Amino acid sequence: MSRRVRWWVLGVGLAGVGVALLLAFLHLPAFGSSFHPYRDLAVPASVRHGTANVIASLTFDQRGYDTLGEETIFFGSILAVVALLRPSEEERLVRQPDSTTPLQATRLFGYLLLPVTILVALNIVAHGALTPGGGFQGGIMLATGIHLMYVAGRFRSLEKLRPMVVFETGEAAGTAVFAALGFAGTAGAGYFLANVLPFGTFGQLLSAGTIPLLNVAVGIAVGSGGVVLLAQFFQQVFLVTGDEEKPS
Amino acid sequence: MSVYAYVVAGAVLLLGGLGIARSRNLVQAVVCLFIAQSGTYVLLLAIGYQKNAPAPVFGSTSRPTTTVADPVVQALALTDIVVSATVTALLLALTIQIAKRHGTVDPDELSSLEG
Numbered sequence: 001m002s003r004r005v006r007w008w009v010l011g012v013g014l015a016g017v018g019v020a021l022l023l024a025f026l027h028l029p030a031f032g033s034s035f036h037p038y039r040d041l042a043v044p045a046s047v048r049h050g051t052a053n054v055i056a057s058l059t060f061d062q063r064g065y066d067t068l069g070e071e072t073i074f075f076g077s078i079l080a081v082v083a084l085l086r087p088s089e090e091e092r093l094v095r096q097p098d099s100t101t102p103l104q105a106t107r108l109f110g111y112l113l114l115p116v117t118i119l120v121a122l123n124i125v126a127h128g129a130l131t132p133g134g135g136f137q138g139g140i141m142l143a144t145g146i147h148l149m150y151v152a153g154r155f156r157s158l159e160k161l162r163p164m165v166v167f168e169t170g171e172a173a174g175t176a177v178f179a180a181l182g183f184a185g186t187a188g189a190g191y192f193l194a195n196v197l198p199f200g201t202f203g204q205l206l207s208a209g210t211i212p213l214l215n216v217a218v219g220i221a222v223g224s225g226g227v228v229l230l231a232q233f234f235q236q237v238f239l240v241t242g243d244e245e246k247p248s
Numbered sequence: 249m250s251v252y253a254y255v256v257a258g259a260v261l262l263l264g265g266l267g268i269a270r271s272r273n274l275v276q277a278v279v280c281l282f283i284a285q286s287g288t289y290v291l292l293l294a295i296g297y298q299k300n301a302p303a304p305v306f307g308s309t310s311r312p313t314t315t316v317a318d319p320v321v322q323a324l325a326l327t328d329i330v331v332s333a334t335v336t337a338l339l340l341a342l343t344i345q346i347a348k349r350h351g352t353v354d355p356d357e358l359s360s361l362e363g
Contacts, residue, residue, distance in 0.1 A: 010269045014262050021261070025254040032250070032299040038320040039296075043304065046319075047312045054304035054316070058323035070327050077334035081341040132305055136330055202306075229337055236344060 050199030051208040052130045059134065060214040064193035067214075068178055071221060075175050078225045085232040093238050102153040110152025117145030121223070128215035129208035135218025142219065143226025155234075164231060167224040174221025181210055181217065253294035261287030274343040274353040278336055285332040289325050296321035 029035045046057035059067050087093060102110075121141035128134030149158040185194030193210075200207035264284025271277040296318030304319035306312045347353050 006269075010266070014265060017265075018258060018262055021258040022251075022255070025251045025258065028251070028254060028295065030250040031253045031294060032297050034298055034315075036296065036298065036318040039304070039316065039318040040314050042320050043312065043314045043316065047306075052306045054306075054319035055322050055326070058319055059326060063323060066327065070330050073331055074334050077338045080338055084338075084341040084345055130305075130307070132303070136326060202312075232341070233344075 047202070049195055049209060049211075050202045051211055052202060053128065053132065053134075055132070056129045056134050056211055056215070057208070060211045060218075061193075061195050061209070064182070064214070067218075068182060068193070071175055071178055071218060074222065074225055075171065078171065078229050081229055081232050085236060087235075093235070095238065102151070107152045110148045114145060114148045114152075117141060117148060121145055121219075125215055125219035126212070127205070128219075129211040130205070135215040136222050138215075139219040139222025140226055142223035143230065146227060147230060150234075162227050162231065164228065167227040167231075170220050170224030171228055174217045174219070174224060177217040178214060178221065181214055185210070253297070254291060257287045257291035257294060259287075260284070260290055272354050272356065274346060274355060275340070277355065278339045278343060281339070282332060282336050285328070285335075288328055292321040292325045292328065 042058055042062060043054055045062060046054040049057060049061055051057035051061065121138045123138075124131075124133035124141060125135055125138030128138070146162055147158065149161055182193040185196050186192050188194060188196030195209040195211070197209040197213075199209050206212065261284050264280050264282075264287065267280030267283060268277045271280055298315070298317055301316050302310060304316040304322065343353060346358065350358060352358065
């Protein structure tokens, strides 16, 4: 197919999708209206289970099963990235010294912000049931926060900071704890991921039943998974093919 | 105009699609796919919006009420973001493999299948 024909096919396709979307949008409830039937059911359900953050209640309580699926997608895609980016037979890992030295200011901010970021991330995971945030958001902050050590120009220190076996285990353990809490719900209340723990006082740290525990499980899984994922991409820098191999 | 926010979502989706089609670099195509998917976040949040309604998070100063933005679509947007991030990571890993095998990341030069 020539380039010209391809552009025409694309143009017709995009225009068709655009018209179909526009026709559908005209039948949606008006933007900003007060017609939200799902909300009218979800908010009381969240308050009944003592959860101040309704989104956390939806994610881990009302739609907990979906979130386990989401967690499994995350787990599966990291496995796939590890499988795709593993060193092939003709490649080998070569440790190279840290060649570039970043600006002093960059290094200072890297070192200063590393503990702050980790602390904020832990806070976001811990208060997932009360304030905006939760296991997914805090977990990604944890994973990226650790890599401030790389921004500070210390790849070797980063490697010491993240022993892979700990994070590989953490990812699997977090996902397993999520599933285990699901079966605890089956044992306690008869259905998977039932919120079986006491709901506590609305707005307190230990409220909302199993939601804080699920947040911690997801935080560990996502934080560890993110580190494992980024490590696969970092590893590519140190891979060389056998042909270019030089005795070091 | 009440459909304006929805049209923005549709436009982001179509622009992402256009970007994928005209991209000459697979990394750029992956980023364009991410942009196309961002249209769905805009659509979800636009559907959940209610004028003058606060976020669906309660506390000591904001007592529970149903006059809040729709939390259901916000939770769906969270799922959406997680899935699109994992898809992006997977596609970037595939791009690295393609670059190693074929020595190029230009989709137009990858027309032949190799066993």
